[in-house]
Amino acid sequence: MDLVLDLDGVGKDFSAGPFFARRRTAAVTEVSLRVHAGRTVGLVGESGSGKSTLGRMAVGLLTPDRGRVTVHGQPLSSLTPKKMRPFRRTMQMVFQDSSNSLNPRMTLEDLLVEPFRAQDLHTRAERRHRAAALADEVGLARSGLARLPHEFSGGQRQRISIARALALEPDLLVADEPVSALDVSVQAQILNLFKDIQQARGFAMLFVSHDMAVVEFISDQVAVMRAGSLVEFGSRDEIFDSPREPYTRTLLDAAPSL
Amino acid sequence: MHTTTEPVLRVSGLSARIGDLSLVRDVGFEVHRGRTLAVVGESGSGKSITAAAVMGILPPQIKAEGSVFFDGTELLGEPARRRRARGGAEIGYVFQEPMSALHPLLRIGTQMIRPLRHHLGLSRGEARDRALELLEQVGLGGERKVLDAYVHELSGGMRQRVMIAMAISCGPRLLLADEPTTALDPTVQQQILRLLVRLREELDLALVLISHDLGLVARYSDEVLVMYDGRVVEQGLTAQIIEQPAQPYTRALIDAAPRLGRRVDRLPTIDRAVLDQTRAMAGGV
Numbered sequence: 334m335d336l337v338l339d340l341d342g343v344g345k346d347f348s349a350g351p352f353f354a355r356r357r358t359a360a361v362t363e364v365s366l367r368v369h370a371g372r373t374v375g376l377v378g379e380s381g382s383g384k385s386t387l388g389r390m391a392v393g394l395l396t397p398d399r400g401r402v403t404v405h406g407q408p409l410s411s412l413t414p415k416k417m418r419p420f421r422r423t424m425q426m427v428f429q430d431s432s433n434s435l436n437p438r439m440t441l442e443d444l445l446v447e448p449f450r451a452q453d454l455h456t457r458a459e460r461r462h463r464a465a466a467l468a469d470e471v472g473l474a475r476s477g478l479a480r481l482p483h484e485f486s487g488g489q490r491q492r493i494s495i496a497r498a499l500a501l502e503p504d505l506l507v508a509d510e511p512v513s514a515l516d517v518s519v520q521a522q523i524l525n526l527f528k529d530i531q532q533a534r535g536f537a538m539l540f541v542s543h544d545m546a547v548v549e550f551i552s553d554q555v556a557v558m559r560a561g562s563l564v565e566f567g568s569r570d571e572i573f574d575s576p577r578e579p580y581t582r583t584l585l586d587a588a589p590s591l
Numbered sequence: 592m593h594t595t596t597e598p599v600l601r602v603s604g605l606s607a608r609i610g611d612l613s614l615v616r617d618v619g620f621e622v623h624r625g626r627t628l629a630v631v632g633e634s635g636s637g638k639s640i641t642a643a644a645v646m647g648i649l650p651p652q653i654k655a656e657g658s659v660f661f662d663g664t665e666l667l668g669e670p671a672r673r674r675r676a677r678g679g680a681e682i683g684y685v686f687q688e689p690m691s692a693l694h695p696l697l698r699i700g701t702q703m704i705r706p707l708r709h710h711l712g713l714s715r716g717e718a719r720d721r722a723l724e725l726l727e728q729v730g731l732g733g734e735r736k737v738l739d740a741y742v743h744e745l746s747g748g749m750r751q752r753v754m755i756a757m758a759i760s761c762g763p764r765l766l767l768a769d770e771p772t773t774a775l776d777p778t779v780q781q782q783i784l785r786l787l788v789r790l791r792e793e794l795d796l797a798l799v800l801i802s803h804d805l806g807l808v809a810r811y812s813d814e815v816l817v818m819y820d821g822r823v824v825e826q827g828l829t830a831q832i833i834e835q836p837a838q839p840y841t842r843a844l845i846d847a848a849p850r851l852g853r854r855v856d857r858l859p860t861i862d863r864a865v866l867d868q869t870r871a872m873a874g875g876v
Contacts, residue, residue, distance in 0.1 A: 379776040380747075487634075516633035516803065521847040521858035528857065543776060546806075546849040550858065573851070587777040589806035590851040591833065 335370035337537035342400035375552030425498035488519035604657035629812035683758030689750035700738035
């Protein structure tokens with residue numbers, strides 16, 4: 334299988350505290366993790382576990398203080414800003430709060446065309462054509478192409494974010510709590526959409542969530558983080574049927590699933 | 592079952608509207624001492640409007656009709672002054688976001704002591720002792736410093752414990768918790784819900800739990816009220832409804848949630864037809 338994301342001993346520190354007594358704390362100590370093409374690794378942990386920090390390092394939004402992030406054989410640290418820009422096509426991210434990541438004054442069509450414009454790809458006509466195709470792919474009606482973000486529901490806005498992330502055909506998608514703010518019925522639709530699109534396109538996905546049941550549904554493999562460290566990693570069945578770490582068991586036990 | 596005793600809270604024929612737009616229609620339920628009723632629904636179902644009507648904190652442009660009967664008194668239409676005296680003392684409230692429900696510039700102690708002095712007429716010293724007792728009751732006993740802390744210095748779980756301590760401080764008979772754990776980590780969420788259930792038993796309270804989370808409702812409530820589009824779809828004993836929902840909407844809502852141990856390839860989504868049918872059945876258009 335094709336290795337897409339290779340995190341090798343990756344760590345990140347943040348400073349905290351008053352100015353003269355500033356302390357450095359490790360948000361992520363040293364984590365190694367691999368994600369292959371067509372596969373989903375679910376990353377679970379509670380707030381402060383470092384799961385979002387790790388996700389951001391994986392797509393180059395944060396630079397690690399330790400270790401190495403390699404995407405498709407390309408170490409991100411060796412990319413100059415000039416080379417990074419075109420390389421960003423290969424890795425995309427979907428956030429929890431889609432309404433904050435969409436420009437409120439852009440129509441759906443503008444929003445879907447923007448990724449191509451940013452990368453200077455295709456002719457104008459071709460961009461519009463692709464925008465319409467993306468709308469179809471994520472289940473948004475073409476009749477809504479002229480609408481503004483606030484005219485869409487939360488679930489539809491998350492579809493827009495997914496479409497934007499997919500526009501440049503990334504090899505790696507990092508989704509950070511993409512369904513946490515959604516109602517159960519909408520969450521089911523969006524989770525199905527993630528599965529369908531991944532099956533169709535075959536990208537590698539790192540799916541960050543605090544919800545054990547969601548992670549069980551979406552993942553092939555699962556990584557459990559606590560206080561900046563990876564405490565357990567295994568196939569979905571291993572983690573959910575016979576977790577080795579007591580902490581994983583605690584998380585499973587606390588999950589208010591039916 | 593406590594059907595022989597008087598309910599602490601009886602809501603009947605409750606409707607709320609903004610102008611011509613109906614938000615909640617003909618909602619009714621009862622809660623008894625020592626029992627937990629969960630009100631569950633997705634956004635727009637009317638569960639929070641229902642809660643706000645019971646709490647008497649509906650925005651002025653929303654007009655409510657019907658009856659909210661609490662411990663022998665009709666609350667709906669009660670003068671604001673009387674209502675304020677009751678709110679916080681006889682009915683305790685726990686909100687989703689303690690960060691915004693607590694005052695950012697006042698120490699926790701100050702905020703806890705005020706209602707104790709106002710409602711119970713305690714002296715400053717007595718109120719402080721009572722506040723410490725209350726913190727002990729919600730599991731912050733070893734944390735003397737909490738009284739002198741500001742909200743932002745506490746963790747999410749501690750803030751919610753403080754909220755709960757304040758909600759029970761004046762001996763309420765009814766505790767209303769509106770999404771009390773939605774913003775919390777699962778392990779903390781579990782602790783807070785166990786705390787609420789324990790307090791309900793110890794203090795013999797009636798607990799109303801508003802939530803969007805069926806899994807949580809299944810675990811922590813005795814009775815449940817399922818709402819959709821401002822109306823009650825189904826109500827009854829939680830175990831029974833989760834096990835064998837009578838309404839297709841409830842069934843669909845249960846199935847749509849990812850469930851531990853159920854490894855399906857796709858999640859069933861809620862049919863348009865089920866939604867239309869549910870709306871029609873509940874007497875809507």
